[in-house]
Amino acid sequence: xxxxxxxxxxxxxxxxxxxxxxxxxxxxxxxxxxxxxxxxxxxxxxxxxxxxxxxxxxxxxxxxxxxxxxxxxxxxxxxxxxxxxxxxxxxxxxxxxxxxxxxxxxxxxxxxxxxxxxxxxxxxxxxxxxxxxxxxxxxxxxxxxxxxxxxxxxxxxxxxxxxxxxxxxxxxxxxxxxxxxxxxxxxxxxxxxxxxxxxxxxxxxxxxxxxxxxxxxxxxxxxxxxxxxxxxxxxxxxxxxxxxxxxxxxxxxxxxxxxxxxxxxxxxxxxxxxxxxxxxxxxxxxxxxxxxxxxxxxxxxxxxxxxxxxxxxxxxxxxxxxxxxxxxxxxxxxxxxxxxxxxxxxxxxxxxxxxxxxxxxxxxxxxxxxxxxxxxxxxxxxxxxxxxxxxxxxxxxxxxxxxxxxxxxxxxxxxxxxxxxxxxxxxxxxxxxxxxxxxxxxxxxxxxxxxxxxxxxxxxxxxxxxxxxxxxxxxxxxxxxxxxxxxxxxxxxxxxxxxxxxxxxxxxxxxxxxxxxxxxxxxxxxxxxxxxxxxxxxxxxxxxxxxxxxxxxxxxxxxxxxxxxxxxxxxxxxxxxxxxxxxxxxxxxxxxxxxxxxxxxxxxxxxxxxxxxxxxxxxx
Amino acid sequence: xxxxxxxxxxxxxxxxxxxxxxxxxxxxxxxxxxxxxxxxxxxxxxxxxxxxxxxxxxxxxxxxxxxxxxxxxxxxxxxxxxxxxxxxxxxxxxxxxxxxxxxxxxxxxxxxxxxxxxxxxxxxxxxxxxxxxxxxxxxxxxxxxxxxxxxxxxxxxxxxxxxxxxxxxxxxxxxxxxxxxx
Numbered sequence: 001x002x003x004x005x006x007x008x009x010x011x012x013x014x015x016x017x018x019x020x021x022x023x024x025x026x027x028x029x030x031x032x033x034x035x036x037x038x039x040x041x042x043x044x045x046x047x048x049x050x051x052x053x054x055x056x057x058x059x060x061x062x063x064x065x066x067x068x069x070x071x072x073x074x075x076x077x078x079x080x081x082x083x084x085x086x087x088x089x090x091x092x093x094x095x096x097x098x099x100x101x102x103x104x105x106x107x108x109x110x111x112x113x114x115x116x117x118x119x120x121x122x123x124x125x126x127x128x129x130x131x132x133x134x135x136x137x138x139x140x141x142x143x144x145x146x147x148x149x150x151x152x153x154x155x156x157x158x159x160x161x162x163x164x165x166x167x168x169x170x171x172x173x174x175x176x177x178x179x180x181x182x183x184x185x186x187x188x189x190x191x192x193x194x195x196x197x198x199x200x201x202x203x204x205x206x207x208x209x210x211x212x213x214x215x216x217x218x219x220x221x222x223x224x225x226x227x228x229x230x231x232x233x234x235x236x237x238x239x240x241x242x243x244x245x246x247x248x249x250x251x252x253x254x255x256x257x258x259x260x261x262x263x264x265x266x267x268x269x270x271x272x273x274x275x276x277x278x279x280x281x282x283x284x285x286x287x288x289x290x291x292x293x294x295x296x297x298x299x300x301x302x303x304x305x306x307x308x309x310x311x312x313x314x315x316x317x318x319x320x321x322x323x324x325x326x327x328x329x330x331x332x333x334x335x336x337x338x339x340x341x342x343x344x345x346x347x348x349x350x351x352x353x354x355x356x357x358x359x360x361x362x363x364x365x366x367x368x369x370x371x372x373x374x375x376x377x378x379x380x381x382x383x384x385x386x387x388x389x390x391x392x393x394x395x396x397x398x399x400x401x402x403x404x405x406x407x408x409x410x411x412x413x414x415x416x417x418x419x420x421x422x423x424x425x426x427x428x429x430x431x432x433x434x435x436x437x438x439x440x441x442x443x444x445x446x447x448x449x450x451x452x453x454x455x456x457x458x459x460x461x462x463x464x465x466x467x468x469x470x471x472x473x474x475x476x477x478x479x480x481x482x483x484x485x486x487x488x489x490x491x492x493x494x495x496x497x498x499x500x501x502x503x504x505x506x507x508x509x510x511x512x513x514x515x516x517x518x519x520x521x522x523x524x525x526x527x528x529x530x531x532x533x534x535x536x537x538x539x540x541x542x543x544x545x546x547x548x549x550x551x552x553x554x555x556x557x558x559x560x561x562x563x564x565x566x567x568x569x570x571x572x573x574x575x576x577x578x579x580x581x582x583x584x585x586x587x588x589x590x591x592x593x594x595x596x597x598x599x600x601x602x603x604x605x606x607x608x609x610x611x612x613x614x615x616x617x618x619x620x
Numbered sequence: 621x622x623x624x625x626x627x628x629x630x631x632x633x634x635x636x637x638x639x640x641x642x643x644x645x646x647x648x649x650x651x652x653x654x655x656x657x658x659x660x661x662x663x664x665x666x667x668x669x670x671x672x673x674x675x676x677x678x679x680x681x682x683x684x685x686x687x688x689x690x691x692x693x694x695x696x697x698x699x700x701x702x703x704x705x706x707x708x709x710x711x712x713x714x715x716x717x718x719x720x721x722x723x724x725x726x727x728x729x730x731x732x733x734x735x736x737x738x739x740x741x742x743x744x745x746x747x748x749x750x751x752x753x754x755x756x757x758x759x760x761x762x763x764x765x766x767x768x769x770x771x772x773x774x775x776x777x778x779x780x781x782x783x784x785x786x787x788x789x790x791x792x793x794x795x796x797x798x799x800x801x802x
Contacts, residue, residue: 327679
């Protein structure tokens with residue numbers, strides 16, 4: 001039985017994973033990949049499979065769990081975003097060289113254009129470095145089909161395969177064919193023979209390297225014959241231009257050629273960029289005078305083309321070196337390659353419109369009612385000069401209230417604070433400037449704990465602030481060891497205590513606070529730094545308040561208004577508190593409450609130095 | 621049909637594109653679209669592209685949209701470039717003059733773009749006790765009324781009713797009709 005449903009690309013991938021008989025699926029959430037694992041849980045429930053679905057505390061943990069399942073002969077799958085693959089790179093590279101028993105699929109979602117990421121890296125390059133096959137889908141339907149083929153290939157060759165969707169595939173919505181059947185699988189078995197097959201150490205791995213290389217070349221041959229993913233769309237008229245297009249760029253370029261009515265451009269679509277079916281590409285390049293190559297983000301296919309003299313790509317500056325290949329960019333590249341002058345007159349008009357009407361620029365910031373806002377506000381209030389290292393997660397958005405000074409990656413706040421402390425220490429200055437590290441609950445379990453243990457051991461003086469909102473909020477509200485909740489219906493987890501973990505790391509000074517209580521908390525923040533600096537060791541504050549958006553928690557109803565006679569228009573509430581519920585009234589030069597966004601949490605009453613933000617009274 | 625939906629995080633933009641997709645699927649059309657996730661929930665700009673019919677990519681190109689649904693005036697200004705000549709702009713806006721004067725007015729007249737302003741917040745304040753979360757469905761009502769989409773009120777009502785969580789169903793249908801009649 002089959003049925004057509006509108007699915008998010010990530011749901012299509014998840015459906016493919018369950019239909020393929022995957023026994024163990026793991027992940028750490030990260031945009032644009034986050035919806036995949038919960039959808040696997042939902043489809044597993046719907047289809048009655050016994051798929052084990054688990055969040056790992058981080059991507060390395062998740063991948064290693066999937067590898068273990070694969071060692072026991074089961075199809076398994078680990079899901080992450082491109083930056084997460086850096087965390088998992090260690091097991092990723094090692095397992096790539098092993099001959100596996102179950103099929104192992106790693107799904108890595110890339111984010112060209114950095115919509116929700118700190119970088120633009122291309123995971124296909126990781127696949128090339130590890131010498132594993134990579135599938136590069138151009139839409140949701142193809143992504144689902146590729147999951148089935150990737151598992152099949154992984155099974156037959158005993159390799160880890162990669163599916164690498166990009167953000168526009170993950171987050172496209174498309175009508176997709178789904179099936180009721182699940183590919184049946186053999187029972188789990190751990191085969192100890194031949195000895196050493198799952199050991200990585202120099203003496204053993206040497207014997208595997210040639211095999212690994214041979215498998216890679218054999219897969220190149222298979223990809224050359226996979227004409228459902230690698231095919232030519234010939235031009236209807238003699239071709240003036242050839243285009244090699246990969247992933248979403250293929251879908252984009254087809255729409256544009258239809259829109260422009262050009263029938264003189266032929267396309268070679270490549271859905272399996274690593275290992276590249278070089279013969280297909282060479283043949284296409286030979287038959288065209290000029291070839292434009294479109295791929296996101298790095299020149300992974302381009303770099304594998306032996307003769308690039310007729311190729312217009314990144315190496316000769318034809319294609320922009322960074323950023324997303326959105327339709328506007330692709331059209332402009334095509335027109336230039338075809339020698340057509342672009343009409344840019346509208347662009348000037350749009351500039352003029354924006355100049356005249358100056359629409360408000362919206363940078364991401366913390367939600368109204370978010371508990372991180374008062375936590376950061378309090379720290380800055382007590383120590384305006386503190387160095388505040390932060391991390392990748394919602395709380396990093398406090399940069400908009402000028403409360404965050406650094407962020408690197410998950411867990412990096414703790415270790416950066418250590419380094420900042422050491423830098424001052426090296427100058428013999430010790431602890432005259434307060435140092436704070438801030439990170440979330442999920443991030444603490446992801447990779448904050450290791451940094452904290454290191455800081456305790458080495459006696460680093462800073463205050464670690466764990467902003468515990470009981471959820472992984474930035475990526476849409478996933479669970480983690482601290483929440484203890486699980487994805488599949490009927491499954492129960494155990495909540496791991498942050499306080500106990502902190503104490504277990506050897507921290508002696510710990511305080512748990514409600515961030516909403518700004519006035520009360522100022523003293524404790526002062527004491528925490530006093531302890532850290534005088535004892536030369538980390539002190540920890542846990543600010544605990546549930547996420548207002550993800551957990552749908554309504555704060556106590558405490559509506560406020562701005563008293564215009566008391567407001568002196570200093571702008572502190574806008575600048576340092578930065579809540580969307582408080583806006584600047586140009587006409588009066590004073591702050592006012594915007595009822596469209598205000599959630600009536602009343603926290604801002606403690607913010608105004610003149611007491612101009614006052615409770616309004618009234619019931620919900 | 622190519623529709624671009626723009627607004628601010630939390631306005632229910634994704635629900636609107638889900639409704640449009642459901643209607644197209646029921647009509648047997650192919651559907652492809654794209655939404656921006658991640659940073660958008662925190663009050664940043666949100667954009668959703670919707671295409672039904674024979675298309676490959678999920679993104680609507682600048683100058684190619686039949687309709688722009690703007691849940692926010694500033695986002696409408698920033699994204700008016702998506703409209704094709706002869707297209708329709710449906711915008712939540714309490715000051716229609718912004719789309720009549722100056723370079724904007726000139727551009728819209730020049731390209732024969734129809735503008736349908738809806739004072740969404742005003743109407744919701746007055747008729748639905750300021751429950752602004754129903755803005756999205758109200759705009760969908762205005763979309764049907766605009767006659768620019770070929771959608772009937774019957775199709776729209778049944779899709780909205782089926783996709784609404786039970787506790788919002790009646791209010792969603794009320795907001796839909798407020799948008800249709802506005």
